[in-house]
Amino acid sequence: MCGIAGCLTREFAPLPAAIGSRFKQAIAYRGRDGNGEWTDGRQAHLFHSRLSIVALDDGAQPMKDIDDRLTIVFNGEIYNYVELRAEYEKRGARFHTSSDTEVILEGYKLKGASVVNDFIGMFAFAIWDEARRELFLARDRLGKKPLYWTDAGDRFCFASTLDAFTGLPGWTGELSRGALDFYAAVGSFPLGLTAFRQARSLPPGATAVVRPGADPIIERYWRLDFSRRRAMSWKAALAEYEEILTDAVRLRLRADVPVALTFSGGVDSGTIAAVASRKLETRLACFTVDYHTETDPSEETLGAREAARQLGLDWHFLHFEYADELFPALDAALAAVDQPFNNVTISYSQRLYDAIRPHAKVVLSGNGADEIFLGYRGNEDLRRRDSAALPGPLRRLSRFLPEQRRKSSRLAAYQLDYLRANLRSYPGDIPVEEMLDGVAREIDACGVGGYGDLYTFMALNYYTCDANFRMPDIAGLQAQVEVRSPFLDHRMVEFAARLPIRFKIGDIDNATYNKLLPKRYYARHVADDLAWADKKGMGWNIRFGDSFARDPDFRSAYEGALQAVAGVGLDAERFRGAWDAFTRDKLAGVLFPPTGGVMMAGFMLGRWLQVHDRGAARPVADV
Template sequence: MCGICGFTQATSADAPALKAMCDIMAHRGPDGEGQYLDAESGIALGHRRLSLIDLANGNQPMVRATGEHDSAITSPALMPDGTPCGTPESMLAKGDFAIVFNGEIYNYQDLRAELETQGWQFKTKSDTEVLLTGYLAWGEGVLDRLRGMFAFAIWNRATRELFCARDFFGIKPFYYTQQNGQFIFASEIKCILEHPAYTRELNREALEQYLCFQFSALPETFFKGIFKLAPAHCMTVHADGSITERRYWRPEYHFDENRNREDTARAIDEVMRDSVRYHNVADVEVGSFLSSGIDSSYMAACLAKENPDIKTFTVGFECYKQAAANNAEGAGGKTMRDEISWARELADDLHIANTDKYIGEEEYWASLPRVQWHMDEPSADPSAVALYFVDQIAATQVKAVLSGEGADEFFGGYRIYQTPFSNAKVSWAPKGLLKGASHAMRALHLRGANYLERASETPEDWYYTNANGVAFTPDERARLLKGGCSAPTPQSLTAPVYAEAAGLDDTTRMQYVDLYFWLVGDILLKTDKMSMAHSLESRVPFLDRRVFDLSATIPTALKANEQQTKLTLRDAAEFAIPKDWAQKEKLGFPVPVVNWLREDRYYTMVKEWFTGDIAREFFNTDELVRLLDEHKEGADRSRKIWIVYMFLMWYKIYFVDRTVPEKPEAH
């Protein structure tokens, strides 16, 4: 896990810019720094290293000569104090290749053995050398052989071309821009902002879609002209500045209708244990998150089979600790059991170590500016802050952790995926009748209007992310934005993705859309940014190609039904954790923002933001205050409030103050 950056058309005068780009992302790699600038070929490459594999020799940028099976590997890397790790002078002879790589190739040892049978020799034990050598041996075909998470760039000095690629599911970020023909890329947007060729400008279309999605949903980021390389895509930047981009992999579903539930559960357990085994490959200790959900519980139990001495980490909220002690109500009026009490119970049952932390409201609110700075783009997911704190405590004991992202998208874990099953109850009724009944019920303020409306439509008509129902509708954002809004509807953005999944059942189509929007835009973004904020690598065993390939053969009826989610994944988890845990209801991670925003203190604080200069620039502030007042009076408007509040805070950091927020004090 590292941070990478670079740019083409580099000159000898660009060394300070490259250094600044590396420095701003020092949190991604405190163990080493590498900078390579070749003015002759016009390339600058930078790297910050978090060392997990081949701690002594895996420095980057890494260089290898083409056509030489036994050529030397060199690394122009520097330690944070400026001490050379390798040879800092120019080392790229004509025909050489150089790489900067962020991520982990978990099957690098398998690939190395295969390359060695072809005559290739290696000077290090790093996965970076295997990746670069694999590219020399197989070209772009190396991508089909990789098992891992990655974003990398490889420079070909002979052709003066830069080849870039991002992993299958978008676990690792890759941002880029072109400025007057100069290609600039980095692991974080803030690195690109350090380059003098880029002048920051807000992309207002990104704001318009953010209000509906609660995250940055477009290929172009919130910064005008800065884009995201899409998951499972690669690109070649040619010597003339033109770009050729292609999609090298597409998720495909081939349901095996002959599967039964028991055999499927065993197959899931087998592939998950194999994935966890590969994700445990490192020269440092790998820990695991542990929450009340089955995803992290199952994963931690699998890791415990590989290493009985594993360390696990959990966070909860101080207010829920007291609520649980009093058997009181938490957010949403539901009786809450403290998250930490769940984790302690399972850790005791599995005989594994667990470290936990209660998050107080003072430190939660104090952390918000730092969280938004690390996120690069505004994120309105309140759980990102909880992730910030669990990463913080994990980083004090380990350098890498396993996390449960991807299980819901692969195995049907979100409750919203059950909607098509409940809609089937009224499939006999004409769609027009259902829609008319929905309108009538809504006019009479009767419950059930949403159900009938969704039953009258297909998922592409109404479902675009898990933010459905809590974020702003297109009509609401038009009223909210100053000057209105003419942006395309969210459904227009998801329509091409739905078209790719034509012919699949409704639940699978919703899962498919989530792979391209919710998973990469919300879940994986906060996973990467919050872990890297603390120089911690977050590994995601569910998001493994072999795990997906198996999940894509499991019929939807074995994933979810009207009564339950993740049917066969829960069955598989029973091989590792108690049945009561494997089969319990999905709770998510409740953040007490709903209640906090009704307190005078936070109501007043947010109202000051909602009536301030920044808010008046973008929004009709009367609408913002109305949302706050409705929430204070009992209606739940918390997610809408949070979406706007986080944007305002983010904008102030990146466009008004333009400074790095201070780290909140650890408690």
């Protein structure tokens, strides 16, 4: 993985040295193995910082194609580049390096924009086409790799981080209160928008063509499609699951540097370890982070140790003393985060990646399985709600009814009612209805046909984007490790979208049978008490929620965060109310208070504002 940046000017003009320096400085943390820059001497300027994973000796960027027509900067990995190289060579492509970067270039020459459909991977890249005098941008299907852009005077600028735009001519750094409100409600920003009014994000699964002086022409090449539900037997479902996952893991083991695994011992990371060792003959060193002492042992850590023993893994444990370490670790992690981030787990995830780096440069992760296979506590109710949508006699026949599979409009209305109740209008900012229309269009375009579909759609696009995409990208690169997620292979995500909900939720009254198919598969490799254990997750015993309810230092930190939120003109009282309700529930013994998400969104928003010196010192303008 790497950092990329660049700009395209309207007129022939040299790039001011200060802008080039800012680009290089902003992306430097993303890759410390090398850096490069290129210009055509007239309008196009590209910058790159490299974390070397494959083609260590001949993969430097910016890279030109063998015909000297195309120049690329690329962030990410094309996991199937070996297979694509062989395919493209049969069609006449010539290569002078062993890198996946050159495979993108030669594929683009053969297929143009449609080449992105060939790629299995995570990527954001920019190609300058000298013959056409245009810039081609692309981002992977799920949006694992970031790609932002802005207009700066007479320049179109893009980068892997929003920090690259600081100091550009005309850049004010003005925050969008509408986008921040949306973030607080669902955990991420509206599609294509950012926390900053002057910056945009290329949507996941999208390409853009930019010509000097013209607006980007953006096209979506992929969306998750829930409308292709198909009946299958358990035998067929398990076989297809194993086939896809085995190939996803195989491709993600492909590297010219050591590979390791973040390991909770649960279904997702445990299955990756089992597939790697028993199907692919690769035993991975695995790493767990938690709070675990003799007097306060962690069930999850004990389970991880036992799972590692049963799978024959080299297990490493990192103790995180959260009462003392959480805030310093959080602030250090947030320093490189370019817009608000909603998950406090970045604090100890950053520490975990730092601990892994001396052992490996690539890390596999179980991210994404809970979102696509409905593994969270409470997800069992989604199947109940899907069944309740039809009269009893029709429930068994629901898979044959098109109207049951395609309830997109009603489900969109349900989701929008929640959002509308939690969003405010701000004069001069993005209108609430414009944001809601964007969500509704995507729900419809993806063919969302049930509450289970809706949850997966919202999780992949909003709820857990930070945990699944931004945290591995930013925190991993701060530690100079590349995080790869086999369950977020687009083929696995598409398989899960086709799967009837009975393969995901086994019992509407018992969360033990959530994520049913993956658990049944994992039970082939470990004892039942591990395969069917209640979901906990990495860092289960790091009880920061209890601390926010009871510890005076944590409560003081929360109050400071709310002051920063109020300082940018947002409604801090909403978060204070959620915090008060969260505290009451925690003190009453409620394990998962329903206001926890809103409470944490308020804290993380405020903490980011404090770390980046925003708050009261930088009020948000109304116009």
